[in-house]
Amino acid sequence: MIEGVHVRADEDPADIAWKLVAVNLSDLAAKGAMPVGVLLTHSLGPGDERFVEGLQEVLSNYDVPLLGGDTVRGTGARAWSCTAIGRTDFAAVPAxxxxxxxxxxxxxxxxxxxxxxxxxxxxxxxxxxxxxxxxxxxxxxxxxxxxxxxxxxxxxxxxxxxxxxxxxxxxxxxxxxxxxxxxxxxxxxxxxxxxxxxxxxxxxxxxxxxxxxxxxxxxxxxxxxxxxxxxxxxxxxxxxxxxxxx
Amino acid sequence: MIEGVHVRADEDPADIAWKLVAVNLSDLAAKGAMPVGVLLTHSLGPGDERFVEGLQEVLSNYDVPLLGGDTVRGTGARAWSCTAIGRTDFAAVPAxxxxxxxxxxxxxxxxxxxxxxxxxxxxxxxxxxxxxxxxxxxxxxxxxxxxxxxxxxxxxxxxxxxxxxxxxxxxxxxxxxxxxxxxxxxxxxxxxxxxxxxxxxxxxxxxxxxxxxxxxxxxxxxxxxxxxxxxxxxxxxxxxxxxxxx
Structure with a gap:
């Protein structure tokens, strides 16, 4: 997700964190998968505390652990990336x-x-x-x-x-x-x-x-x-x- | 990895792709893990064909599949993110x-x-x-x-x-x-x-x-x-x- 493209420049960072994780969990939902955990890349900047609050909310809400990731500091528009890992207990995952x-x-x-x-x-x-x-x-x-x-x-x-x-x-x-x-x-x-x-x-x-x-x-x-x-x-x-x- | 921070603005996109994957595989190496695959987020822009060439080189060189990811189009500095997944066949992973x-x-x-x-x-x-x-x-x-x-x-x-x-x-x-x-x-x-x-x-x-x-x-x-x-x-x-x- 890129600032100014997928989220408004003045978006509450807590909402950014929620959406970042939620949209990736949604991809798991479409495959009938149970979340194992998420990894995410976070661009450091103003409102990092709010980002962490939103992150904790979405992770605890769906009982998903944060497995890892990275923080970076860049210039210009901030960007966030998330990988969600899930598993299924049936053979034919919907394609x-x-x-x-x-x-x-x-x-x-x-x-x-x-x-x-x-x-x-x-x-x-x-x-x-x-x-x-x-x-x-x-x-x-x-x-x-x-x-x-x-x-x-x-x-x-x-x-x-x-x-x-x-x-x-x-x-x-x-x-x-x-x-x-x-x-x-x-x-x-x-x-x-x-x-x-x-x-x-x-x-x-x-x-x-x-x-x-x-x-x-x-x-x-x-x-x-x-x-x-x-x-x-x-x-x-x-x-x-x-x-x-x- | 952010353009201008982790890679030069004029870097060959094939080298960016190589480094993006290689540095994540290096994290697996430090845990003694065998790569299962990578997922990556790519910012579209000039030189995408070269990026794909470098990606194919590094993936085939280490026999690692591309499992998924996303492409985005933003403004300003481009950014790339990679998640590498690995597994070990021993219990005590080095911490x-x-x-x-x-x-x-x-x-x-x-x-x-x-x-x-x-x-x-x-x-x-x-x-x-x-x-x-x-x-x-x-x-x-x-x-x-x-x-x-x-x-x-x-x-x-x-x-x-x-x-x-x-x-x-x-x-x-x-x-x-x-x-x-x-x-x-x-x-x-x-x-x-x-x-x-x-x-x-x-x-x-x-x-x-x-x-x-x-x-x-x-x-x-x-x-x-x-x-x-x-x-x-x-x-x-x-x-x-x-x-x-x-």
Missing amino acids: RSGARPGDAVYVTGSLGLAMLGMAEAERNSGSAADLAYRRPRPLLAEGRALAPIVNAMMDVSDGLLLDAFRIAQASRVTFDLDSATFPVADPERILACVTWGDDYQLVFTAAPDRQLPVAARRIGTVTGPDSAALRVDREIPDLARLGFEH | RSGARPGDAVYVTGSLGLAMLGMAEAERNSGSAADLAYRRPRPLLAEGRALAPIVNAMMDVSDGLLLDAFRIAQASRVTFDLDSATFPVADPERILACVTWGDDYQLVFTAAPDRQLPVAARRIGTVTGPDSAALRVDREIPDLARLGFEH
Whole structure:
């Protein structure tokens, strides 16, 4: 994460630490993995005490040890890096490439909440949107419950459409999505909600008759493969602009 | 590693990639660990093809897989981060804190070579010093051979004196070092050679009657503890300036 790119220059360092760890745990969640620990690189600078506070909060909240890492002192924009290590106790870890024609496409939770939180005029309001932006929650339990029954899974870090597109492309299939079913935080701005990242919900495919162990909304069907990896029943901008490419 | 801090702004990106991975493998070497793989964060920018070339060279040279990571695009100074994962097949991994009074203190190889390489007028001369600076070699085999017989071990990344000081401090003992025995690349500049980092040799302590499985120079004895963690038979600057603190 880079200051000015992934976090605001005036972000509370405690929130930076939380997000740094949480988004990496979210990647473990998408593989149904249990965290073993994290390692992180921290750019020293103003607010280091707050960074450590946020770090302690997120680590104790998810009962994850800090295994190691490094501190550096640089010039210019600060940067943070985190590696999360996890393990699974089942053989088939969900890949991006496992979606099969006939699968149903699902997504958990609500999309666009982090976007609304970032745009809130009042900082640190403690609203659901504010917390979604500042303190994203990796869906570790949900990922573990889903992993054995899904065919493909990712966390939504770069926007639903872009991440769905990536699964479809890796699986060499087509996703036919029905925008009326998208679970969005702001129905007036569907497209913004599904092209904005930072929600850390789980998008996955499974056989349509599979019972789901967690709440999720069905948003489409896997077909194809044909000429497009992603098909949505409304005008969408160029695929390259589907989400936040970085 | 940060551009302008740990690597020159005009460094060949292939050398940056090599060093990024090699210095992390060197940390595994100091624990006697075999590499399982690396994960890295790369700041995209000019010379990315060269970066990938250097990455392939170092990974194939040490037969280490790239397990994952991330790419980011920022502004200002670029930064790179690497996590190396290793495993050992013995129980007692050498710690910093294991040095015991009566131990002999040893260091492998020659110190200051990377410093001379960085100062060479001709870039990429291919000399031993140039390669020590641009293409440091993690002592994986040496570390594995030494790990079962040492009481404490570190790689020399921040200068012999600073890293020896750290072992002594963590072990709550005193290191009595004899500067006449320091294996330095430039005898005219002993202090520079033992306070400059980037050599990635191994400094360790072991019982003095232990047979060593690799070539190493004895540079002193563990005593104390007394008032000082490090004692050298010559004037040395303030301990805080013993090496490159970053």
